[in-house]
């Protein structure tokens with residue numbers, strides 16, 4: 175072995191990301207409620223656009239994403255020049271980390287936040303700083319107390335995954351206005367479209383020079399398999415991110431399907447309404463079975479059990495019933511299970527199975 179060949183500092187600290195389970199051995203038609211996917215899939219218009227893209231497989235895609243950026247800007251009321259598209263919002267988060275943090279810098283995120291934030295900090299050799307939450311809710315004072323002269327990035331998902339909790343925009347504003355001046359606030363809006371009438375922080379991006387927002391086509395748009403996300407921020411920051419983006423990071427099919435999806439807001443509204451209906455129903459059904467949860471603002475519920483053992487036993491019980499949910503021990507929540515809101519039949523099945531496990535049915 176040649177021990178002069180070494181990876182960059184931080185890389186070996188990375189525990190590889192493990193996605194939600196997709197199958198159970200011995201169960202033919204398991205219901206997957208482990209990855210916060212849209213149970214209704216993508217809009218018909220997005221599927222058709224993707225199929226049409228097959229005729230141009232021999233052509234390189236355009237490099238500036240102009241049409242997709244234009245459609246996003248149109249639908250969300252933004253400046254297209256300050257939209258950047260990536261391979262999932264994960265890639266936008268990666269651009270931000272790569273461009274703005276490195277060795278001796280600190281990257282701040284909270285106790286139960288998305289695992290990619292820690293991973294990205296390590297990937298660029300920065301120091302991850304994990305901040306405590308209050309009852310599974312982001313605590314802005316704790317974040318501000320953790321910031322210092324080395325802080326370069328603060329990641330904040332609102333609503334948060336896997337807790338589903340949300341903080342008011344006034345609190346997010348307080349964070350943006352009181353953070354150290356050399357740091358960027360990265361507002362991760364992966365679940366923003368699930369919140370009726372919520373702009374995900376777009377107005378904050380417009381009014382501040384230190385806020386960048388990321389969004390995804392993987393959740394409410396039902397395109398998780400396609401891998402498209404986008405970011406919005408101040409012109410200087412978007413210019414920097416654009417410099418490290420590979421010119422052909424998105425394929426033509428990805429752009430065509432995402433464009434059709436963002437134009438189909440009727441479908442988005444339908445998915446939002448149905449998600450809210452089934453989320454309220456499932457939360458109530460779990461509560462009646464003796465499994466509490468915090469009010470969720472996203473497309474999943476974080477079900478709380480009395481112990482780690484009980485959560486694990488329930489997970490095993492659900493798997494035996496062909497229901498796959500997500501263990502969240504890696505998010506410092508070993509006594510919880512995250513359950514994606516499925517269609518009505520899946521929600522009924524999972525509620526019935528949890529009640530059976532708890533002996534209330």
Ligand SMILES: Cc1ncc(COP(=O)(O)O)c(C=O)c1O
Nearest residue numbers: 262263264288335364390392403
């Ligand atoms: C909070 C949060 N941010 C970002 C992502 C990444 O989404 P994608 O890369 O599919 O856009 C996810 C996916 O689960 C998430 O939960």
